Amino acid sequence: xxxxxxxxxxxxxxxxxxxxxxxxxxxxxxxxxxxxxxxxxxxxxxxxxxxxxxxxxxxxxxxxxxxxxxxxxxxxxxxxxxxxxxxxxxxxxxxxxxxxxxxxxxxxxxxxxxxxxxxxxxxxxxxxxxxxxxxxxxxxxxxxxxxxxxxxxxxxxxxxxxxxxxxxxxxxxxxxxxxxxxxxxxxxxxxxxxxxxxxxxxxxxxxxxxxxxxxxxxxxxxxxxxxxxxxxxxxxxxxxxxxxxxxxxxxxxxxxxxxxxxxxxxxxxxxxxxxxxxxxxxxxxxxxxxxxxxxxxxxxxxxx
Amino acid sequence: xxxxxxxxxxxxxxxxxxxxxxxxxxxxxxxxxxxxxxxxxxxxxxxxxxxxxxxxxxxxxxxxxxxxxxxxxxxxxxxxxxxxxxxxxxxxxxxxxxxxxxxxxxxxxxxxxxxxxxxxxxxxxxxxxxxxxxxxxxxxxxxxxxxxxxxxxxxxxxxxxxxxxxxxxxxxxxxxxxxxxxxxxxxxxxxxxxxxxxxxxxxxxxxxxxxxxxxxxxxxxxxxxxxxxxxxxxxxxxxxxxxxxxxxxxxxxxxxxx
Numbered sequence: 001x002x003x004x005x006x007x008x009x010x011x012x013x014x015x016x017x018x019x020x021x022x023x024x025x026x027x028x029x030x031x032x033x034x035x036x037x038x039x040x041x042x043x044x045x046x047x048x049x050x051x052x053x054x055x056x057x058x059x060x061x062x063x064x065x066x067x068x069x070x071x072x073x074x075x076x077x078x079x080x081x082x083x084x085x086x087x088x089x090x091x092x093x094x095x096x097x098x099x100x101x102x103x104x105x106x107x108x109x110x111x112x113x114x115x116x117x118x119x120x121x122x123x124x125x126x127x128x129x130x131x132x133x134x135x136x137x138x139x140x141x142x143x144x145x146x147x148x149x150x151x152x153x154x155x156x157x158x159x160x161x162x163x164x165x166x167x168x169x170x171x172x173x174x175x176x177x178x179x180x181x182x183x184x185x186x187x188x189x190x191x192x193x194x195x196x197x198x199x200x201x202x203x204x205x206x207x208x209x210x211x212x213x214x215x216x217x218x219x220x221x222x223x224x225x226x227x228x229x230x231x232x233x234x235x236x237x238x239x240x241x242x243x244x245x246x247x248x249x250x251x252x253x254x255x256x257x258x259x260x261x262x263x264x265x266x267x268x269x270x271x272x273x274x275x276x277x278x279x280x281x282x283x284x285x286x287x288x289x290x291x292x293x294x295x296x297x298x299x300x301x302x303x304x
Numbered sequence: 305x306x307x308x309x310x311x312x313x314x315x316x317x318x319x320x321x322x323x324x325x326x327x328x329x330x331x332x333x334x335x336x337x338x339x340x341x342x343x344x345x346x347x348x349x350x351x352x353x354x355x356x357x358x359x360x361x362x363x364x365x366x367x368x369x370x371x372x373x374x375x376x377x378x379x380x381x382x383x384x385x386x387x388x389x390x391x392x393x394x395x396x397x398x399x400x401x402x403x404x405x406x407x408x409x410x411x412x413x414x415x416x417x418x419x420x421x422x423x424x425x426x427x428x429x430x431x432x433x434x435x436x437x438x439x440x441x442x443x444x445x446x447x448x449x450x451x452x453x454x455x456x457x458x459x460x461x462x463x464x465x466x467x468x469x470x471x472x473x474x475x476x477x478x479x480x481x482x483x484x485x486x487x488x489x490x491x492x493x494x495x496x497x498x499x500x501x502x503x504x505x506x507x508x509x510x511x512x513x514x515x516x517x518x519x520x521x522x523x524x525x526x527x528x529x530x531x532x533x534x535x536x537x538x539x540x541x542x543x544x545x546x547x548x549x550x551x552x553x554x555x556x557x558x559x560x561x562x
Contacts, residue, residue, distance in 0.1 A: 117362055187399040191462070193360060195413035195469055196389025205416050209403040301402030302449045 050282075057279030060272045066280075070253075072242035077267040083277055085243040089254035090284065092247055093158050094227040097165035102219055104166075105173025112174070113181040114203055132171035138231040140167040145235055156238055158252035164232035169222050176218025180211040213299035220292030224285040230256040255281040306333035306503045307373040307390075307472040309354060314368035315532075316349050316358060323349050325532035327368075329522055331473075336499050338514035338541065339507045341524035341556070346533025347507045350524070351475050354505065355391035356384040372472070389413075392471035396478040398458035400450030400465070407446040409461055413469035428468050436464035437494050456487025463494065467502070474498065476506040480513065492517050511557060515545050523553045 060066060069082035108125065116122025144164040148154050184207050192202040208215070238251035239261040246252075255277045262273045309331040316324040324346035331337045339347040352358040353366055356377060369376050377387045400409045408415065410429045419425060429446070433439040438460040442453070450461055459479060466474060476495070480488040495504060495517045508514050514521055522538035537550050548554045 185399070187395060187397060188401060190357065190360065190393075191395065191399045191401070191465075192412075192416075193385075194355065194357060194388055194393035194395075195416070195465065196385055197413065197416045198385050201416050206401055206403075210401070212403075301451060 053275065053279050053282060056271075057275035057277075060276030061279055061283075066276060070241060070243045071258075071273070074241070074269075076265045077269050079269045079272060083253075083255065083258060083273070083280060085240065086253040086255045086258040086277060087280060087284070088243065088245070089158060089237075089252045089257070090227050090281070093161045093165065093233075093252075093254060094223055096159065096162040096247060097169055097226060098219065098223050100162065100166045101169040101173055101222075105170045106177055106215070108170070108174045109177035109181055110203060110208075112178055114199070114207070129171045129174045132167065133175065135167070136231075137164070137168055137229045138235070140164045141232040141235040143167065144232070149236075155249065156236055156251070157249055158237055158244075158247040158254075160236040161232045161252075161254070162247070164236055165226040165229060168229065168232075169226050172222040172225070173219060176222070177211070177215050180214035180218065181207060183214075184210045210301060213296040213301075216299065217292045217296040220288050220295065224288040224292075227288075228256060228281060228285060230260065233257040234260060255284075306501060308333045309473060309503065309505070310369075310371040310374075311350075311354070312369045312371070314350065314353060314366070314370065316346065316353055317363075317365040317367075318361060319363035319365075322532040324353075324524075325534050327535045329535060329538045331503055331505055331520070333503045334499060334501070335520060336495060336504045336506060336518045337520045337522060337538075338518035339505065339522050339524060340509075340511060340514050341533070341536075342526070343509075344533070345524040345526045347524050348477050349533070350535075351477055351505060351507050352393075354473070354475055355393055356387045357393060359384070389417075389469055390471055391473040391475060392466035392469060393475045394459070394463050394466050394477065394479045397482050398455060398462050400453070400458050400461050402449070402451050404450060405447045406442050406450050406453070406461065409450040410464045410468050412465060417469075429464075432464040432468040433461075435467050435498070436460045437490060437497075438464055454487075456483050456490060459483060459487065459491060460494070463491070463498075467498070471502070473503040473505070476504065478507050478509060481509060488513070511545075515541060521545070523548070523550070523556065525552050525556070 063080075063082070065080060066082040067087070068084055070085035071081040071083070072085070074081045108129070112122055112125060116125065141164045144160055144167070148160050148163060149156060154160065188206055188210060189202055192206045193199070197205070233254045233256055237254070237257065239257050240251035240253050244250050244252045259274050259277045259281075262270045262277070264270075265273070311327055311329050314324065314327040315322065327350055329337075339351060341347050349358060354370055358364050358366060366378060368378075370378060372387075372390065376382070377391075401412060404412060407426075407429045410432050411419075411425045414425060414428060430439060430443075433442060438457060441457060442461075450458065453461060459482070463474075463479070480491050483491065492513065495506065498504060506514075506518065518541045520538065521541045521544040523536045523544065524533050525536045526533040536552050537544070537548065539549070544553060545557060548557065554560075
């Protein structure tokens with residue numbers, strides 16, 4: 001309280017509520033500007049990339065041949081043909097990787113959350129998974145190269161690519177599944193135990209179904225991510241402009257590989273192929289992300 | 305069906321922490337026993353040890369014996385899964401399985417134990433829901449998710465789920481603490497009804513509830529922070545509430561502490 005007795009307009013007691021102080025208004029303004037600026041900086045390149053890819057690639061993919069034919073027999077300056085061979089390679093390498101990674105990742109996560117507790121093995125596993133998450137894709141590719149090709153003597157192939165992608169995908173799946181299993185309340189496990197349901201059945205029938213939508217979302221996102229990986233395909237598979245259905249033998253194209261190999265092609269046809277492949281890859285990954293959203297909506301526990 | 309429980313020299317631990325010390329009491333069949341006492345005195349811990357749920361917590365340990373009709377449920381040859389099938393439990397917060405419909409929630413215990421006969425499951429679902437006084441409210445929406453019911457309905461759904469596997473004993477851990485008075489009344493009526501077939505042990509913070517529903521009351525207390533909880537006395541509910549032997553019981557019941 002002020003001791004100034006000459007101020008007769010002063011209220012006997014000050015009002016409880018005052019207007020927002022100037023300092024706070026200024027701080028609010030600064031924060032708003034900073035946040036909006038950061039948002040703009042993050043979004044502008046994203047929109048730009050999407051715009052460029054769409055503008056240059058969209059006319060190319062409108063041709064039905066693009067989705068049905070390969071580049072087999074075409075000269076580098078010849079337009080026409082398609083990237084069916086590369087789409088096939090990307091999808092098959094990605095799916096085979098998924099088929100191997102999902103069970104491994106799921107089992108590891110179930111061990112960590114339901115059985116490991118604070119045991120030494122569980123701590124060591126978490127640590128290794130953390131490290132694996134940060135391994136650059138080129139390292140994974142070179143590791144598979146030295147093991148699968150140099151040591152075991154297999155040739156470069158689509159399957160070798162899948163193996164490298166497994167190394168990249170497993171830690172991601174372990175992480176997301178672990179998080180999803182952790183948020184399943186213990187009360188559900190206890191409710192199940194109290195009904196005389198054994199632990200393994202509780203996990204299979206109660207815990208995993210409750211977390212399934214989140215787990216599948218994580219799997220789809222991980223799959224979308226590894227399908228765009230470039231280092232493994234560069235190191236582990238030779239490019240082929242024709243369709244190779246054999247995952248285990250011979251050169252096999254994939255979208256990132258097609259793009260890097262067409263970079264040496266200075267003609268307009270090469271330009272079209274690169275941007276076409278870029279937008280095709282973006283579309284495939286978008287499709288997987290959309291699928292993830294749909295699946296998680298469909299499987300999420302409902303209340304109505 | 306209903307069986308008696310005899311607890312002898314029960315000591316319960318969480319890791320190094322001695323949670324409950326030297327509990328001995330008997331629960332006769334077709335009888336409701338209430339556990340009362342201040343928070344942290346070990347009532348719920350004792351309750352959870354009666355169907356071997358205590359050991360689910362990491363580091364939890366049990367000493368002493370718990371007998372169900374003379375059979376030690378902690379004998380080394382006994383499968384805890386079978387114990388839990390015989391001694392059912394209802395928890396403080398309603399916890400229906402979120403991925404299952406109302407019907408599947410009720411028959412979850414049987415279905416996951418391998419019963420596939422649809423007709424049999426439907427019959428059990430109806431009988432259990434009638435037993436839990438919920439049938440009339442949900443019979444037209446059996447395929448809707450259990451999570452869509454109100455809190456009180458969910459809790460009765462959980463009771464239906466617990467009695468669907470036809471246990472001999474029903475343990476209830478503060479089943480009404482998350483419910484409004486009307487749902488509480490519905491559950492209390494249900495307990496009185498269920499008493500005809502089941503042995504019931506209920507943990508409650510509500511003294512009036514203990515007085516209303518139970519035949520026998522056990523008062524737990526702890527001497528100080530960090531000390532193990534103890535069973536102070538157990539007797540007929542009427543006697544505990546009118547003329548308890550121990551001063552601590554009288555103080556607690558009359559609201560002078562705790």
